[in-house]
Amino acid sequence: MNRLIPVTQVVTNSPPNHVSDKIYPRSFSGIYRQIRIAAGSMLFALYFGTVWLNWGGRQAVLWDLADKKFHIFGATYWPEDLFLLSGILIICAFGLFFITVLAGRVWCGYACPQSVWMWVFLWAEKLAEGDRRQRMKLDDAAFSQEKAVRRLLKHCLWLLISAATAVTFVGYFTPIRDLVPDLLSLELSGGVFFWVFFFTAATYVNAGWFREKVCFxxxxxxxxQSSMVDNDSLVVAYDAGRGDPRGSRRKDADPAAMGLGDCIDCEMCVQVCPTGIDIRDGLQMECIGCAACIDACDSIMDKMGYQKGLVRYASDNELNNGMKNLIRPRLVAYFFILVTMIGLFSWVLMTRPLMSLEIERDRGLFRYNGSGNIENSYLLSLTNKATEMRSAFIRVSGAGGINMSGLDEVKLRAGEKREIPIILEKAPASLQGEVTNITFEVSTSAEPEKRVAAPTTFLGPVFR
Incomplete structure (x- = not known):
């Protein structure tokens, strides 16, 4: 049995918003708009505010590419920790799957950066050029001084938002407190200037010009989306059983006597849609689940004295047979996989050693020392990932009779990386072959149970 809701590709002879291909979303109000504003405000506060926070005398969140360090509040991560980034991306992917099965494209409507910035750019456009009808009239009007001023104001606002976005983004890779003064005094390096310009242009084009085309x-x-959404997923849906047949009427008219449903065919749901679709045609690929049509339709239902919810969040089963079934095997499976992955990631993050070890052998194979023993030389690279000074204790295991010359205890400052030369010697008579497998181990006094081990070999002569 197919439990997938088909996503409808709707083809119309003329776009619903205007005679051109441009979409002119209309202003509206409603509960879902308030939720979206709250969510967008929180994301803006996190994005623009976090970069200015300090932690322990440095920027709280800084991806320092020059020193190959990634600071996230009290933790410092190194290139060898990038596998953690893969874990985060996998968790985010499964989180998106879970949200989609539960409530369709709710991520797109409320939290996707493209959607959030698009709504901000639409607000700036309304501020400069007016609401939907005024913008349509302005586009159709001949060139004039007023049109030039309004257009200039709009693009200046767009560029200002884009520049602030770009500077903040680059500020996560270059200390923001140095970046902004250098920008204002025009003392940016060529590379930093390029990235500020690039991300300004990218934001301006994507959120200002491409808009819904990015989603399309x-x-x-x-x-x-259609492979993730099933008959029980909550999606923005039009209740055709209640709304059809559609038709205009007076407020005091009896729709039942006229043979009409509750939909008055005002097309407000189309006019407020940022992607220009008609939700009454069914779930479509272009729908981003922003619920603008729900707010618009509910306001019309209020004015007409009808019950709200003609367009609402509902599942296909709920619309067809009135059954709600939010808890189902696939959703439960995604939930448990997601919880398990978050648990494993947290465990890896908490138990990972804060001391890293890399080994490089000397180019020579081996040599005899003055005592007649065989020596091998190594270069150990130790990195202290902790935020405080730590002592590292070095030992070698895997073969008996090996003596180590060099430091066996090293004090490393927070974030310090140091190379330690080590010489191992072994009596020729104790060798059992040309190659002996050994392991260097490093532990710290702060975390003696967390040992970092790196295997290598001890080479000797061939005895025949």
Whole structure:
């Protein structure tokens, strides 16, 4: 039995918003708009505010590419910790799967950066050029001084938002407190200037010009939405059983006597849609689940004295037979996989050693020393990932009779990386072959149970 809701590709002879291909979303109000504003404000506060926080005398969140260190509040991560990034991305992917099975493209509507910035750019456009009808009229009008001023104001606002976005983004890789003064005094290096310019242009083009086209043609999420959503997923849906047949009428008219449903065919749901679709045609790939149509339709239902919810979050089963079934095997499976992955990631993060070890052998194979023993030389690279000074204790295991010359205890400052030369010697008579497998181990006084081990070999002559 197929439990997938088909995503409808709707083709119309003319776009619903205007005579051109441009979409002119109308202003509206409602509970879902307030939720979206709250979510967007929180994301803006996190994005623009976190970069200015300090922690322990440095920027709290800084991806220092020059020193190959990644500071996230009290923790410092190194290139060898990048596997943790893969874990985060996998967790985010499964989180997106879980959210999609539960409530469709709710991520796109409320938290996707493209959608959030698009709404901000639409607000700036409304501020400069007016609401939907005024913008349509302005576009159709001949060139004039007023049109030039309004257009200039709009693009200046767009560029200001884009520049602030770009500077903040680059500030996560270059200390923001140095970046901003250098920018204002035009003393940026060529590389930093390029990235500020690049991300300014990218934000300006994506959120200002491309807008919904990014969701249509560049984002793959809408393409596989239909394979994730099933008959019990909550999606933005039009209740055709209640709304059809559609038709205009007076407020005091009896729709039942006229043979009409509750939909008055005002097309407000179409006019407020940022992607320009008609939700009454069914779930479509272009729908980003922002619920703007729900707010618009509910306001019309209020004015007409009808019950709200003609367009609402509902599942296909709920619309067809009134059954709600939010808890189902696939959703439960995604939930347990997600919880398990978060638990494993947290365990790895908490138990990972804060001392790293790399070994490089001397280019020579081996040599005899003055005592007639065989020597091998190594270069150990130790990195203290902790935020305080730690003592590292070095030992070698895997073969008896090996003596180690060099430091066996090293004090490393927070974030310090040091190379330690080590010489191992062994009596020729104790060798059992040309190659002996050994292991260097490093532990710290702060975490003696967390040992970092690196295998290598001890080479000797061939005895025949």
């Amino acid at each position: 043609h560049m984002c793959p999420y809408g393409r596989f």
